[in-house]
Amino acid sequence: MVEADRPGKLFIGGLSPETDEKALDAEFGKYGRIIEVLLMKDRETSKSRGFAFVTFENPADAKAAARDMNGKSLDGKAIKVAQATKPAFESGRRGPLPLLIGNGTLRLLVEVFDQFGCQDLEKADTVEYKWGPVKMLL
Numbered sequence: 352m353v354e355a356d357r358p359g360k361l362f363i364g365g366l367s368p369e370t371d372e373k374a375l376d377a378e379f380g381k382y383g384r385i386i387e388v389l390l391m392k393d394r395e396t397s398k399s400r401g402f403a404f405v406t407f408e409n410p411a412d413a414k415a416a417a418r419d420m421n422g423k424s425l426d427g428k429a430i431k432v433a434q435a436t437k438p439a440f441e442s443g444r445r446g447p448l449p450l451l452i453g454n455g456t457l458r459l460l461v462e463v464f465d466q467f468g469c470q471d472l473e474k475a476d477t478v479e480y481k482w483g484p485v486k487m488l489l
Contacts, residue, residue, distance in 0.1 A: 358410035359386070360435040361417055364402045366390075367426035371399075378425060379405045383412025404435055 363375065372388045379385060387406040392399055407413040413434070421432040 357406060357435065359407040359413040361405045361407070361413050362402065362431075362433050362435040363405060363420075364431040364433075365428055366399060366401045366403060366430060367428040368399050368401070370403075370426045370428075372403075374426060375403055375405055379407075379416050379420070382407070382416035382419070384408040 361379075363379075370390075372390050375388045375390065376385055379388075384407065385405060386408050388403065389405075390399055390403040391401075405413075405416075407416065417432045417434060420430065422429055423432075424430070
């Protein structure tokens with residue numbers, strides 16, 4: 352289940368690499384007082400990852416901004432604007448996290464297979480790994 356993070360917090364996706372915090376503040380500030388603009392950046396390059404979060408003081412202002420700005424062009428790109436939500440795995444879920452393939456987890460998968468072997472993994476639902484339990488989705 353996905354739940355609202357904060358009622359005044361918006362997700363802004365599809366951003367141009369040239370769009371910065373000032374541009375977001377200027378564009379969305381037309382709808383009301385902004386508490387925070389958080390442009391997500393790559394850790395290594397510090398370049399924009401193409402999405403941001405804008406938090407309004409008043410949730411009604413956020414709703415109006417989402418309604419008006421969704422699909423509009425900003426710095427030459429059509430943007431997606433929606434109420435920010437928490438992924439299901441962050442919303443109070445208990446137990447092991449699922450092991451997903453992608454973004455560097457292949458190395459982790461190889462380490463787990465090396466440590467436990469293929470036959471043991473075929474029988475295992477959850478494997479204890481050095482940083483905690485890993486749910487195997489085979």
